[in-house]
Structures are given as C-alpha cells and as structure tokens.
Amino acid sequence: MAGVRLKDVTKRWGAVIGVHNQSLEVRDREFLVLLGPSGCGKTTTMRMIAGLEEPSEGEIWIGDRMVNDDLPKDRDVAMVFQNYGLYPHMTVRENIAYPLKVRRVPKSEWEERIDRAAARVQLGDLLERKPRELSGGQRQRVAFARATVREPKVFLMDEPLSNLDAKLRVSTRAELKHLQHELATTTIYVTHDQIEAMTLADRVAVMSDGIIQQLATPEEIYDNPANLFVAGFIGSPSMNLIAGETNNGSFLAADIELPEVGGGSRKGVVLGIRPEDLTVVEAGSGHFDAPVYATELTGEAILVTVVVGSQHVCARGPRHMRKDIGELVGIHADFSHAHLFDSATEERIARSS
Amino acid sequence: MRDRHLKYLLVLPAVVVVFATAIWPLIQSLILSFRTWKLSKSHVPGPFIGWENYSWALLEEPDFWNATVVTTVYTVLTVGCTTLIALGIALLLAPGGRLRLTVRTLLILPFAMSPALVGVSFRFMFNPEFGLFDAFFGLLIPPLAEVSWLADPTLAFAVCVMADIWGWIPFITLVLIGGIAALPKETVEAAYVDGASGFEAFRDVMLPQLAPVLAIVIILKSIFSIKTFDQIYMLTNGGPGTATQTLAHYAYFNGFKYYDMGFAASVAWIMVLPMIVLTYFYTRYVFRRG
Numbered sequence: 001m002a003g004v005r006l007k008d009v010t011k012r013w014g015a016v017i018g019v020h021n022q023s024l025e026v027r028d029r030e031f032l033v034l035l036g037p038s039g040c041g042k043t044t045t046m047r048m049i050a051g052l053e054e055p056s057e058g059e060i061w062i063g064d065r066m067v068n069d070d071l072p073k074d075r076d077v078a079m080v081f082q083n084y085g086l087y088p089h090m091t092v093r094e095n096i097a098y099p100l101k102v103r104r105v106p107k108s109e110w111e112e113r114i115d116r117a118a119a120r121v122q123l124g125d126l127l128e129r130k131p132r133e134l135s136g137g138q139r140q141r142v143a144f145a146r147a148t149v150r151e152p153k154v155f156l157m158d159e160p161l162s163n164l165d166a167k168l169r170v171s172t173r174a175e176l177k178h179l180q181h182e183l184a185t186t187t188i189y190v191t192h193d194q195i196e197a198m199t200l201a202d203r204v205a206v207m208s209d210g211i212i213q214q215l216a217t218p219e220e221i222y223d224n225p226a227n228l229f230v231a232g233f234i235g236s237p238s239m240n241l242i243a244g245e246t247n248n249g250s251f252l253a254a255d256i257e258l259p260e261v262g263g264g265s266r267k268g269v270v271l272g273i274r275p276e277d278l279t280v281v282e283a284g285s286g287h288f289d290a291p292v293y294a295t296e297l298t299g300e301a302i303l304v305t306v307v308v309g310s311q312h313v314c315a316r317g318p319r320h321m322r323k324d325i326g327e328l329v330g331i332h333a334d335f336s337h338a339h340l341f342d343s344a345t346e347e348r349i350a351r352s353s
Numbered sequence: 354m355r356d357r358h359l360k361y362l363l364v365l366p367a368v369v370v371v372f373a374t375a376i377w378p379l380i381q382s383l384i385l386s387f388r389t390w391k392l393s394k395s396h397v398p399g400p401f402i403g404w405e406n407y408s409w410a411l412l413e414e415p416d417f418w419n420a421t422v423v424t425t426v427y428t429v430l431t432v433g434c435t436t437l438i439a440l441g442i443a444l445l446l447a448p449g450g451r452l453r454l455t456v457r458t459l460l461i462l463p464f465a466m467s468p469a470l471v472g473v474s475f476r477f478m479f480n481p482e483f484g485l486f487d488a489f490f491g492l493l494i495p496p497l498a499e500v501s502w503l504a505d506p507t508l509a510f511a512v513c514v515m516a517d518i519w520g521w522i523p524f525i526t527l528v529l530i531g532g533i534a535a536l537p538k539e540t541v542e543a544a545y546v547d548g549a550s551g552f553e554a555f556r557d558v559m560l561p562q563l564a565p566v567l568a569i570v571i572i573l574k575s576i577f578s579i580k581t582f583d584q585i586y587m588l589t590n591g592g593p594g595t596a597t598q599t600l601a602h603y604a605y606f607n608g609f610k611y612y613d614m615g616f617a618a619s620v621a622w623i624m625v626l627p628m629i630v631l632t633y634f635y636t637r638y639v640f641r642r643g
Contacts, residue, residue, distance in 0.1 A: 085539030
C-alpha cells in the first residue's frame, strides 16, 4: 500500500511537450482518475508512473521511494492495458501465473493465488483456454486477474473498458469499483469517458494540454468547474457557455439580459449554465425568449436547442413537450448552479463580487 | 457453360510458360539422371542405365560424401550464425530498440550484391599480397600475418562461411525487424510491469511470438545454403582440393568439367530430397500464417 507523488514532472519528445510541469499527489488507497481528451498527456503520465516512459524532468515517488531510476519490474505496480496485453501463446492460467513466475513466488503458493484471482473476476472454467479463444470481456477479466494475482502497491489502468461494448462496459464498471473497494489498493485510472470518471473516482484529475486543469472530487468538478475547459468537458450534454458581459450584476449578451447573476460590472465574461438548469416554458413566461434550433428526445426529457444571438443554448423541457423548429419558446433559468468565467484567462470568477 | 471453359483458357498461357520453363526442364533432368551421357563422347544422351548413376554417387564416390559433409556443415553454420546475428541486430534496430538508424536502407546493401560478386570481393580481401582482411587480421593478430587464408582447407571453408553470413545478414535482419515490429507492444510492456527483466521479457514473451517468423527464416535460409554455388565458385572454386566443395558445386563440376551429364543430374536430384522436406514445412508455415 502506498500513495503516488509526482513532483514537477515534465515529458518532452523533442519540441513536443506531452506533460507539462505536473505535480500530483495520489493518496494511499485512493481511486484517482486521469480524465481528458486524447493527446492531453494522461496516458503518458501513467506510463511514467509505470516506468514505461522516462520523465524528462521531475520526480516520481511511490510510497516513500523515488522510483525515477527504477525499472518497471522494481516499482511493484500492476497495469491493465487498453488492448489487454495478454500473452497470446500462454493459457489463461499461465498468463495469470506470469507475475508470480518472474517474481520468484514459491510454486506451492501459485495455485491458491491463481484460483483466488480468477474467482474474483469469475474466470474459473476458462483457465486452460488461450486468449484468442476468449471474448473481449473475458480477456479484460484475465488482464484484471493477472494484475491482482499479487498485491502490488499501485494499480494502473489505461482505458481498460474502452474496447468493450456499451452494455458490458457499464456492468464491468460496477465490478471494477467493487474490486477496488475489496482490494483497497491505490488505483490510477486513465479514461476519456467522463461517465467512467464520475462513477469510479474518489478524485478526478481533469487534464488538457499536458496540464491538470482541476483535481477534485467528482461532485466538486461537476458543481464548481475551475475553468472553461473543465466546464465544457464535464457533463453531457455539456454546459452552455454564453459569451457576454456583466453590468451591475446583470448578465448581458446579444438578445438577452439576465438580472441578478452577479459578477459586478466587467467585460469579457462567459456565463456557464448547465442544460438541466434551463427549463423550456411558454414564450413570454421565462427569463428570455428564443427560437428553437433543434429538439432531441432523450426519453426522460426533451433537449431543446435555441438560438441566442449567434450562439446555441441547450435547455431541458418536460418529456411530453413538442416544439417545432423556428417556434419561439421561453427559457427559465435557475442561477443557483451558474458560473461566470473570465473569457481571457478562462478561469472561474466569483459571482458575489 | 462457356464461363467454365473460359477460365481454363485464360490461365492456359501461364500454365504453358511454367511448364516450358520449370516443369519440362525438371522432367528432362530427372530422365537424364537415369541415363548415361558423356558429353565428351557424344552430343546425344546415351542409353538408360537404371539407378546406376545414383548408386555410383552414394556407394562408390568419396567426393560425393565429402561434398555432402561440406554442404551440411556449411548449412548448419551459416543458418545458425546468420539467424543469431541478424536477430541481435534486429533487436537493436527494431522500433523501440536501442539503436535508431534512419537509413536502414544502407543495411540492405550487401544483399543487393550478387553472390558471385561477394565471392570475388572476398577473394580479393583475403589475397595474401594485397588483401584488406588479410592485412588487417595480420596486424591485429601477428601470428596470422603469414597465414594464407584461402590455401588452408579449414580457413578457406571459414572464409566461405563468413562471406555467406555477411551477404545474408541484411535480408534476414530486415525480415526479423518486420517480425519484431509486428509484435503487439503491450505484451512486452505487460511483461516488464509484471516483473520480467529485459532478458525474461525477450525469452518468455517476444521469442515465442517471434517463433513463426524465425521458423520461416531458418527454413528459407537453409534452402539457400544447401544450394549455394556461385559464391563458392568465385571464391575458392571448391578448393583447396575439395575442402569447400558443396553439392551444387560438385554437380556442376561433374557436368561441365568432366562432361558426365547423367551423373551430374543424379547428384542434383539427390539434393532435391532435403529441399522437398524443407519446402513442405516452409509452405505449411506460410499458409498457416496467411
């Protein structure tokens, strides 16, 4: 058991910067998710922790040991790869046994440990098969079993669910969460899927351009995004970001004026408000009216996109509401979860001032 | 109905060409191997003599057995050394290896040379008076300065083996680089994280996955080693004595020096036997992979 610490870690390939001066502390037994779009440096960060990439600068600590110069085998971590990384010429049993073999665990312990790891992910009757005879979901289970057959200090998981179909992904997600709880091992998990991040994580590190934009609990990230990137990245459908200005606490943008938003008087302001805080009502009875651009029925509600000035704004309506494109509707806004951002620095600004 | 005949008509030209250039000469040489034909006495093949050519080669000719031993040792050494050295170079040059050679094409240069040219250049290199290697080895290891490489049976054989390895390493290396590059990268990385050392990851994870490619390389190289001729012809011409005489060279010698065409044909057909076995395994591997 151990935490993981990154101190000012940078990874460069020539002029390309993968990870930029990154510091991060993962607590013991924590489930930390690195979340971000592709190319944001999240996988590189994980690979540096595993020892598969060398940091250009900075220190990596696992527990109370600096591991910069340690080979992957000496770091005592286990990793689950996106494409499983199973050994195709070995049976499932041999795959799971491999970490025990190369770590010189006495053979007398193998069977019990393999059976325990296999049972944990319900692999019992597949042990003599070759990986190519297994489905994607079964292969992923083998990869989990191989990672859990010994007790590593840290689990590293690189988009382990992304090759599974949507339904299997949801059920495996729940199993994974249970597994981590049971093993109580520090886990670092890389994904670009915000739902995975929200559901699995104790804390989420949202990354972009090689920099952690915000590191906080899922609730905190959802309710109080630190900047425009996090605000736009988290949530589906994503948060409406309306460019405008404030005047004495009112928010002004093309065609609309929203009173009592806060933020004093300043130019270059972006209002962030989630679709679920905007309700579609009859024209004239909301905060403002706007023509319908498109409607999408999700089942439990209807998403209505309206045009405000030159921007699209998404709002929610009751499931039975039907509106035609071009029809004028009213939008009622609940500002209790709205945010203001500085459009130049992209940072969140306090609404009370 | 017409379509069924048309497809045979369309492949007919190709079949005719293959038959005329490959199958017909093979049949002719097989027939010839059962006849006596001394080119020095007659320009037409003589009468059928059954298995006499074969029994003469196998039972009466020590030179045939000498050539068989030379060919066997030559094949084992060249196949073994070429594969091992090429594997080492391929590991260094493959993506993710320790060396980055942007001009890998340079590597192929020795392979672009014809074997006869390799033979000639090695003969010059080991020339006792002005050979580069000869002088170089003499400088490094003074006792070797007076050695006349191509005049000593064992050393001449060693030079032949060296020339062959030198000429084949590039091609085999390229094939193996391709094989290594095609390995799933995560399997090797998974081995490292699981706790394997570099050697263990190579032995337990890379090598087993590379086995099909290695098998093809070994079989292919064996076929080429067994039928080595032009390089030997230019380098030592089988000498000194018969120290470097391979079976192909022996067959050529009997055919075009002693003009014993029937006997040469029988030697050539004896050589075909191991080739058939190797070709069988080769095609099996290739088609299993495909």
